[in-house]
Amino acid sequence: MGRGSLIAIIVVVIVVIAGASAYVLTFKPSSKPTIIFSGWVSSGEEYTFDLQMVKSFNALHPNMTVKFSPITSNYYATLESKFETNTAPAVFYMENDALPQFAKDGYLLNLTPYLSSNASYDLSGFVPSIIHTFYWNGGLYAAPKDWNPLFVYFNKYMFNVEHVPYPSNYSVWNWSTMLNTLELLKQNLTMLPNGGSGYYPMVVGPQFARILAFMHEAGGQWINRAGDGVSRNISGLLPAIKFWYGLYSRGLAALNSNLSAGWNGGDFSLGHVGMIVSGGWTVPVLYSNGSWFKNNPQYIGYYHMPMDVQYATMGFDVGLAVNSKLTGADRYLALQFVEYFTGPQGEASWVKLGLALPARTAILDSSTYAQEQPILAYAGSSQASYTYGWAYNTTNFTAVESGAHKIIANLFAGLITPTEAYYEIINETNQGLAGSSTL
Numbered sequence: 001m002g003r004g005s006l007i008a009i010i011v012v013v014i015v016v017i018a019g020a021s022a023y024v025l026t027f028k029p030s031s032k033p034t035i036i037f038s039g040w041v042s043s044g045e046e047y048t049f050d051l052q053m054v055k056s057f058n059a060l061h062p063n064m065t066v067k068f069s070p071i072t073s074n075y076y077a078t079l080e081s082k083f084e085t086n087t088a089p090a091v092f093y094m095e096n097d098a099l100p101q102f103a104k105d106g107y108l109l110n111l112t113p114y115l116s117s118n119a120s121y122d123l124s125g126f127v128p129s130i131i132h133t134f135y136w137n138g139g140l141y142a143a144p145k146d147w148n149p150l151f152v153y154f155n156k157y158m159f160n161v162e163h164v165p166y167p168s169n170y171s172v173w174n175w176s177t178m179l180n181t182l183e184l185l186k187q188n189l190t191m192l193p194n195g196g197s198g199y200y201p202m203v204v205g206p207q208f209a210r211i212l213a214f215m216h217e218a219g220g221q222w223i224n225r226a227g228d229g230v231s232r233n234i235s236g237l238l239p240a241i242k243f244w245y246g247l248y249s250r251g252l253a254a255l256n257s258n259l260s261a262g263w264n265g266g267d268f269s270l271g272h273v274g275m276i277v278s279g280g281w282t283v284p285v286l287y288s289n290g291s292w293f294k295n296n297p298q299y300i301g302y303y304h305m306p307m308d309v310q311y312a313t314m315g316f317d318v319g320l321a322v323n324s325k326l327t328g329a330d331r332y333l334a335l336q337f338v339e340y341f342t343g344p345q346g347e348a349s350w351v352k353l354g355l356a357l358p359a360r361t362a363i364l365d366s367s368t369y370a371q372e373q374p375i376l377a378y379a380g381s382s383q384a385s386y387t388y389g390w391a392y393n394t395t396n397f398t399a400v401e402s403g404a405h406k407i408i409a410n411l412f413a414g415l416i417t418p419t420e421a422y423y424e425i426i427n428e429t430n431q432g433l434a435g436s437s438t439l
Contacts, residue, residue, distance in 0.1 A: 033329040034065040035090035037337065040075045045284040049353040056349065057340050064333045066091075076102075076398055083107045086325070090334040094142040094321035096133035101395045102321070103136040109322040110139035114335050121343050130359045133389045134319045142319030143342040146356035148279035149313045149387045150213050151379045152178075153265075154301040158199065158274045162188035167303040175217070175243060178306045182252040185274040201274045202253035203267045204244065206412040208405040209314060209390065210277055213305060214240035216312035216388045222429070227394030229430045238422045239308070245411055245418055255412065269293060277305070279316060280376045284354045302375050304382045315387040318356070351376075400432035 037054060041047045047070060054068045069089065071078045076098050082088040083105075094102065102108050115121055123131070126144050134142040152167060159166055164184045167173050182201045189196030204210070212222060220236015223229070247253040254273075261267045265282030271292025276282075286293040286300055293300050305313040320342055322334045340346045344360060351358040354373055357380045358364045364384075370377040404425045411421040 031329070032063055032065060033333045034067065035326075035330055035333050035337070036069050037066050037091045038069050038071050038079070038089035039093035041070045041072060045288060045353075046281070046355055049350070049355060052353070053341055053346065053350060057337055057346075060340070061336065064336065066333070066337050080105075080107075083323075088323050088325070090323050090326055090330055091320055091337055092323075093145070094134075094319050095390070096142070096317045096319070096393065097390055097397045097401065099134060099141055099319075099321070100136050100393055101398065103139070103141045104395055107324055108141040109324040109326070109331075109334075110141060111143060111322065111335075111338070112140045115140065115143065115339070118339065121339050125344065125360050125362060127359055127361050127364065127384075129387070129389070130315075130317050133317050133393065136393070142321040143338050144359035145318045145320050145342055145347070146351060147315050147317045147359055148281065148356045149305075149315045149379055149383045150210065150277055150279055151305055151313065151383065152275060152277055152303045153268055153282060154275045154303065155268070155271065155273065155299055156301045157271070157296065157299040158185065158192065159301070162191050162274075164188065164274075166301060167306075170304075173303065174307045175214075179252070182247070182275065186252055199272045199274075200254040200259075200267075202247060203256050203259060203264050203273045203276055204247050204253040205256040205264065206405070206409040207244075208401065208408045209316075211237070211240050211244045211408065212388075212390075213277070213312065213314040214243050214308070216314070217305065217308040217310060219309040223392040223394060223397075223400075223433065227392065228433050228435065230426050234426065237425065238419065241408070241411070241421055242418045245408075245421075248412065271296070271299075280354070280356045280379060283373075283375050287354075300375070302378060304379070311383075311386045313383050313387050314390055316390045317359070394433060396432055400429055403428040403432060 039050060050068050050070070054066050057066055058064070079088065079092060088107070094108070099108070115123055130147050131140070131144050134140055134144060154167065156166065162185055164181060167177070167181065185201035189199050192199050215222065215237045218236035218239045219233070220240065221231035221233040222237065224231045248255060256263055256267055259267045261270065264276040265278045265285050267273050268276045268278070268282065269285050269291040285291060287297065288294065305311070320338045322331070322338060326334055341350065344362070347358055347360050348363055351363060351369065352372060354376065357376050358369065363369055364380055407416070407421050407424045407428065410416050411418060416424070
């Protein structure tokens with residue numbers, strides 16, 4: 001056998017040591033493994049940002065290829081179907097609310113052995129309350145990518161023209177103050193161009209996730225610690241339902257499905273809405289083509305969520321999970337991509353794009369981040385101490401949350417009352433979580 005033939009059949013063996021365990025990947029030098037990375041797309045901006053992250057990774061790893069293939073509808077149902085048909089992506093977005101069920105079903109790789117011993121990756125660098133939500137049954141099943149608290153945006157132009165004070169006094173910004181502000185915006189709409197036609201004090205939707213933020217502000221809790229039913233402290237849910245629905249029923253807010261963009265942030269970006277409750281995913285939309293704020297950024301106002309009996313907001317945590325069925329070069333490549341995307345360098349690049357807050361403390365607390373992303377830095381610094389995780393870390397959570405969302409949709413459609421919605425959610429939760437647990 002000649003020297004050239006011998007070189008042609010050389011096999012490269014990559015051994016990655018993770019604590020006491022190791023896995024061995026074998027592939028020919030001429031091969032170029034390719035994997036699929038999937039996520040949802042909340043906006044065109046997010047789609048572009050995901051492509052940029054993939055492009056950056058591929059440029060740094062010319063012998064590997066990651067391709068981005070978004071799941072554009074029914075994300076978790078579609079993802080589950082792909083697992084059942086062995087067509088699931090290698091790496092994919094995973095929220096902490098859906099993680100327990102996917103981990104229990106054996107779809108997610110336990111990342112602890114691979115990430116815990118990598119000093120440069122540094123698991124200890126994540127905000128503890130965020131990374132905690134991605135653990136299940138003692139293992140880490142997704143690496144934190146970013147997080148997003150809900151907060152208030154307001155249009156300074158509308159406030160100025162209508163002579164309405166900005167939200168500004170931390171100690172008195174509460175439900176009553178918020179209602180008074182919206183009442184003033186409603187009363188003074190005629191001061192705006194065209195007599196206020198097409199302008200709205202606020203825009204809302206039948207969003208159970210928004211109601212949960214106000215439930216925490218009312219001192220309530222939805223699901224108990226055992227994960228098998230509603231909390232004993234569920235009473236805070238009823239005033240939250242009444243408050244959020246009341247914004248619409250009292251004429252203080254338009255329904256987002258009736259406006260052109262169809263969602264809070266998109267409608268706000270057009271410059272005809274006084275206030276919304278949304279997350280960081282709205283920020284890049286405000287500076288995009290078609291947004292009224294692109295040419296009027298000085299009118300973007302933002303403030304923390306109002307209080308009732310306490311300050312509170314909801315946090316939405318997103319991580320990257322790895323398909324547990326991968327082997328060899330595909331698993332190695334998937335882990336390399338996760339380490340890049342959620343490592344110090346990759347996460348710093350991702351959050352510069354402005355969709356969400358960094359899950360790594362060093363980035364979140366840096367003056368550089370505050371200068372580059374003042375809105376998100378404010379939202380995180382002002383609310384981090386009282387942000388409640390969206391997930392309750394219980395199996396079957398997604399189905400129960402979906403059921404609660406449908407109940408709230410019936411409320412906004414005028415089919416039931418707030419009190420009826422409250423009791424239906426209690427029944428839906430208890431029945432849906434019977435036999436579940438936080439594990």
